[in-house]
Amino acid sequence: MQRRDFVGLSAAALVGSRHLLAQPSTRSAATRTALWRPPELRPATAISLRANAHRVHTGVGNGGMAMTLGDGAVGPTLRIRRGERARISLLNELDEPTILHWHGLRVPEEADGHPRLAIGTGQRYEYGFDVMDRAGTYWYHSHPHHRTGPQVVRGMAGLLIVEDEEEEALDLPRGAREVAVLIQDRRLTAEGEISFDPQMHERMEGFFGDVPFGNGTPSPGIAVDSAMYRLRIVNVTASRITRVALSTGATMTLIGVDGGLLPAPVAVDHVDLGTGERADLLVDFSGMAAGSSVMLKSLAFPPPYRGMGGMGGMGGMGMGGGTRQGGEMDLLEFTVTREVRERRWTPTPFPAISLPDPAQAARTREFRFQNMRMQHTINGRQFEMDRMDETVRFGSTEIWRFTNESNFPHPVHMHEVQFRILERRGGRGAIFPWERGLKDTALLYPGETISVAATFDAHRGRFLMHCHNLVHEDMGMMMNYAIE
Ligand SMILES: [Cu+2]
Numbered sequence: 379m380q381r382r383d384f385v386g387l388s389a390a391a392l393v394g395s396r397h398l399l400a401q402p403s404t405r406s407a408a409t410r411t412a413l414w415r416p417p418e419l420r421p422a423t424a425i426s427l428r429a430n431a432h433r434v435h436t437g438v439g440n441g442g443m444a445m446t447l448g449d450g451a452v453g454p455t456l457r458i459r460r461g462e463r464a465r466i467s468l469l470n471e472l473d474e475p476t477i478l479h480w481h482g483l484r485v486p487e488e489a490d491g492h493p494r495l496a497i498g499t500g501q502r503y504e505y506g507f508d509v510m511d512r513a514g515t516y517w518y519h520s521h522p523h524h525r526t527g528p529q530v531v532r533g534m535a536g537l538l539i540v541e542d543e544e545e546e547a548l549d550l551p552r553g554a555r556e557v558a559v560l561i562q563d564r565r566l567t568a569e570g571e572i573s574f575d576p577q578m579h580e581r582m583e584g585f586f587g588d589v590p591f592g593n594g595t596p597s598p599g600i601a602v603d604s605a606m607y608r609l610r611i612v613n614v615t616a617s618r619i620t621r622v623a624l625s626t627g628a629t630m631t632l633i634g635v636d637g638g639l640l641p642a643p644v645a646v647d648h649v650d651l652g653t654g655e656r657a658d659l660l661v662d663f664s665g666m667a668a669g670s671s672v673m674l675k676s677l678a679f680p681p682p683y684r685g686m687g688g689m690g691g692m693g694g695m696g697m698g699g700g701t702r703q704g705g706e707m708d709l710l711e712f713t714v715t716r717e718v719r720e721r722r723w724t725p726t727p728f729p730a731i732s733l734p735d736p737a738q739a740a741r742t743r744e745f746r747f748q749n750m751r752m753q754h755t756i757n758g759r760q761f762e763m764d765r766m767d768e769t770v771r772f773g774s775t776e777i778w779r780f781t782n783e784s785n786f787p788h789p790v791h792m793h794e795v796q797f798r799i800l801e802r803r804g805g806r807g808a809i810f811p812w813e814r815g816l817k818d819t820a821l822l823y824p825g826e827t828i829s830v831a832a833t834f835d836a837h838r839g840r841f842l843m844h845c846h847n848l849v850h851e852d853m854g855m856m857m858n859y860a861i862e
Pocket of ligand 1: 754787788789845846847850851855
């Protein structure tokens with residue numbers, strides 16, 4: 379990547395806000411494609427989602443075949459109020475099985491998208507569930523056995539935004555000042571097709587692309603006013619950990635994570651997100667001159683691999699193509715096109731969160747994430763559709779302890795709960811600001827053990843816990859658990 383810092387630093391920039399103007403980019407916005415903002419649907423009335431394959435713009439050639447819900451490059455954005463009932467009808471027009479999972483929401487078993495519920499071509503699946511979770515940035519994606527990777531990489535995902543009165547009272551930026559983006563990294567063929575065919579070493583570390591996509595838009599950019607924005611980010615990559623930061627190094631205000639608002643906003647200069655994790659941020663463009671721009675980047679960091687000498691090597695490219703894990707990537711460019719003067723958003727106290735209490739834990743369970751003989755396993759086993767691996771008592775609180783004995787990082791995802799991360803031992807040895815509050819996915823590096831507390835009091839039924847690296851998940855790094 380070329381450094382663009384310090385080039386074209388204007389006088390206007392120098393007198394402006396300390397937040398963003400230190401090093402404005404001069405790269406032309408013309409090299410970026412306008413970020414697509416998917417249509418918003420409110421499922422208070424029944425909505426229909428049609429899974430189908432169609433051609434989308436990829437920035438190369440005639441584009442590539444995607445699989446999405448609807449006609450866009452990713453699915454429509456679902457915007458739901460807490461307490462509302464969602465009625466969603468899925469029609470499968472793909473030539474392979476599919477099913478949808480509402481990532482982060484606690485829903486009844488039959489609505490949770492377990493792979494055994496996958497439907498065939500031409501079939502419909504009717505979802506009905508009450509949204510009981512807090513306002514926040516959730517998402518949905520397909521979850522068929524062995525095919526989640528190829529489907530999600532090709533676009534079978536969408537944003538799912540939950541609203542509630544508690545959050546509305548904070549008067550956060552909304553409407554055009556709220557930007558929600560599904561981040562992906564894709565690998566394109568010379569013709570522009572979306573490729574996903576993990577080779578042997580990629581079946582171990584994961585699959586990495588080199589073209590950033592936002593909401594299905596290649597190398598996206600967005601025009602903004604010189605004002606405060608709310609930026610919701612979802613990591614929808616197959617395998618990439620994104621270290622999200624601004625090219626200026628300016629701080630952002632982290633207001634929420636997977637399960638909604640944090641107990642209090644916190645200033646951060648970056649946020650690490652594994653696949654499935656979300657960040658809800660306030661980004662301040664106020665004081666920026668029209669024409670200046672800032673890049674939302676994934677910063678470079680050492681690949682968190684153990685014992686392999688860093689499989690992707692230290693160069694920019696991984697072994698099979700694509701930018702290696704930890705490689706730098708330009709995710710989304712903001713260009714100020716209109717200068718406005720507005721009163722600054724002033725933080726008001728955030729609503730209290732009730733977090734699972736480890737003192738109430740009935741028991742502790744241990745889960746070891748391992749890779750042996752070219753397989754990814756949890757407690758030595760691969761996923762079996764009908765084997766019940768753990769049974770939890772309805773209403774109880776437990777501590778689940780995840781230990782990574784493998785050579786690769788794993789974003790561990792639990793269905794049906796929002797958990798609290800209690801501690802991380804080994805490896806990075808700390809809980810980061812973006813890991814406080816309620817979480818459904820937590821990044822586990824080699825050598826780390828993290829303990830989480832969860833209360834299983836939403837629904838009885840059969841649910842999943844799995845690695846959200848889509849390659850690992852499709853290879854069976856997943857288990858069933860029952861709440862009875
Ligand atoms: Cu994994």
